[in-house]
Amino acid sequence: MGFWQRLFHRLRKTFTGTNSNADWAERIEEWLISTDVPLDLVETLAQQVEKQCRSTSPDEYIACWRAQLLAIFQNAQPTQDPATLIERYKPTVYLFVGVNGTGKTTSVARFAHLLQTRYPDSRPLLVAADTFRAGAQEQLAIWANRLNLPIIQGQYGQDPAAIAYQGLHKAQTQNLDAVLIDTAGRLHTRQPLMDQLAKIVRVLKKLDESAPHITFLVIDATTGQNGIRQAEVFSQYLPISGIIATKMDGTTRGGILLGIVHQFRLPVFYVGTGERATDLMPFSPEEYIQALLPAPHQWETQPTAQP
Ligand SMILES: Nc1nc2c(ncn2[C@@H]2O[C@H](COP(=O)(O)OP(=O)(O)OP(=O)(O)O)[C@@H](O)[C@H]2O)c(=O)[nH]1
Ligand SMILES: [Mg+2]
Numbered sequence: 001m002g003f004w005q006r007l008f009h010r011l012r013k014t015f016t017g018t019n020s021n022a023d024w025a026e027r028i029e030e031w032l033i034s035t036d037v038p039l040d041l042v043e044t045l046a047q048q049v050e051k052q053c054r055s056t057s058p059d060e061y062i063a064c065w066r067a068q069l070l071a072i073f074q075n076a077q078p079t080q081d082p083a084t085l086i087e088r089y090k091p092t093v094y095l096f097v098g099v100n101g102t103g104k105t106t107s108v109a110r111f112a113h114l115l116q117t118r119y120p121d122s123r124p125l126l127v128a129a130d131t132f133r134a135g136a137q138e139q140l141a142i143w144a145n146r147l148n149l150p151i152i153q154g155q156y157g158q159d160p161a162a163i164a165y166q167g168l169h170k171a172q173t174q175n176l177d178a179v180l181i182d183t184a185g186r187l188h189t190r191q192p193l194m195d196q197l198a199k200i201v202r203v204l205k206k207l208d209e210s211a212p213h214i215t216f217l218v219i220d221a222t223t224g225q226n227g228i229r230q231a232e233v234f235s236q237y238l239p240i241s242g243i244i245a246t247k248m249d250g251t252t253r254g255g256i257l258l259g260i261v262h263q264f265r266l267p268v269f270y271v272g273t274g275e276r277a278t279d280l281m282p283f284s285p286e287e288y289i290q291a292l293l294p295a296p297h298q299w300e301t302q303p304t305a306q307p
Contacts, residue, residue, distance in 0.1 A: 024061050025049065028293070035255030035292055036224050041262055045069070059295075066289050072258060073285035078242060078267035082111075082214045083118055086178050091125070091171040093179045093204060093211035095164075097197055097238070098218035099230055100185030103246030103272050105136065107218050108182045109143035110272065110280035111244075115178055116147070124178040126151040127167030129160040129200065132184035132193075140182050147277060150176070160184065160196060161203040168207045181212070188233035198237050214241045216269065221245045221254035231260045240264075245283070246272030253292050 025046055032042045045068050053064035085092045094111065096104045112124045126144045128151060130136035137153050144151035152170060154163035164181050171179045183200065186193035204211040217240045219227050234240055245257050248271040257268055268283040 021050075021053070021056060021061055024058060028062075028065055032255060032293070035253040036227075036259075037255035037292075038225065038228065038259040038263075041259055062293065062295065066293055069258065069289045069293065070285055072262045073267075076261045076265040076267050078269060082216075082241070082269055083115055085213050086115065086119060086122060089210065089213050091168070091176050091179050092213045093168060093181070093208065095181045095183065095200065095204075095212040095215045095238075096218055096244075097183050097215060097234060097240075098185065099187055099220075102185065102218045102220040102223070103244070104185065104218045105130070105139050105143070105182050106275060107216065107244050107246065107270075107272060107280065108140065108180045109147060109277055111216075111270070112143075112147055112149055112178075112180055113277040114270075114280055116149075119177070122177040124149060124180050125167060125171045125176050127164060127179060127181040128153045129163045129167070129181050130184040131156055131158045131160050131163065132186075136182075136184065143277075161199045164200045165203045165207065168204055168211065172207060188230050194233070194237045197234075201238050215239060216242065216244045217266070218244045218246060219257070219260065221248050221257065221271075222250060222252040224256060225259075227256040228259050228263060231264050231266060235264060235266075240266060242267040242269045244268075244270045244272065244280075249273040249279070254288070255292060257288070258292070 029042050029046055033039060048068050049064055053061060055061055055064065082094065096108050098104050108126060112126060115122055115124050126140055126149055128137045128140040131154050134156060141151055141153060152163060152167040160183060167179050167181060183197065188194065201212060215238055217231060217234050219230060243260060243266055245254055245268055248254055260266060261268060270280050271283050273279045273281055
């Protein structure tokens, strides 16, 4: 390129801003990848934005990206509010599944508290069907005590399906409103443990064909790309109703959720924002996207990407 050509090119860039969107695109793509949004999804979004967004103002350009991100959630809207199901089924059965340490037990307690807050007359029954990890029974019992809720416990090593059955049976005979079943953390790669989950579902159906009414897959939002695989494998073994995304109170922006919602059309119902009973919020796609892709002047603090 000769001197005049270079100058012309530079001027055109300055005046028409033709290149500025490309610069922005690159920065936004890098940013989203650093928040754990899967690479292929970022690329797809970039292509859509390029086609649809003509504006050269950074604010409008960001708004265009946000609209694309939001559209992903429109394709996976929850058909029901899990909590209000207790008005429909008595008892409503909620099953909590996920890999080790994602926050299942804490989510059982937090969801029980949420039900109690919304329906003060209800008494959810907690069911400790984690017989795999020593101390798991005790952990849920402490929550039951704190929240003043009934609990069904089992023995270490016992068949978790039997405890789930016992729990639902008790709730049916005592006319309780809800049954919240905690399960053992399991690696999605261990088939016998995954088969056990399918067995819990089969056994519940012997007492109530429509149970479980909700199966929450609990995902640790800091988990990175592995979250996709977790959603994929758990969905193969039992019908997942949607996601509880935990540990959203840390530095993570939880970009992996976008990947899960996009790929599996699973709604995100709640986010966990801490370790207390009150730390469970209904998920808001708008707020999530606002935090995932903030205004450019807030970009100085890079989110920490998970390996
Ligand atoms: N900061 C924060 N910590 C959380 C959140 N949810 C759970 N935790 C913590 O994460 C750890 C694991 O939570 P649990 O509820 O025991 O997880 P789990 O899935 O039942 O674990 P396993 O039964 O061992 O598979 C605990 O220390 C919780 O207090 C959250 O939303 N934010
Ligand atoms: Mg647990």
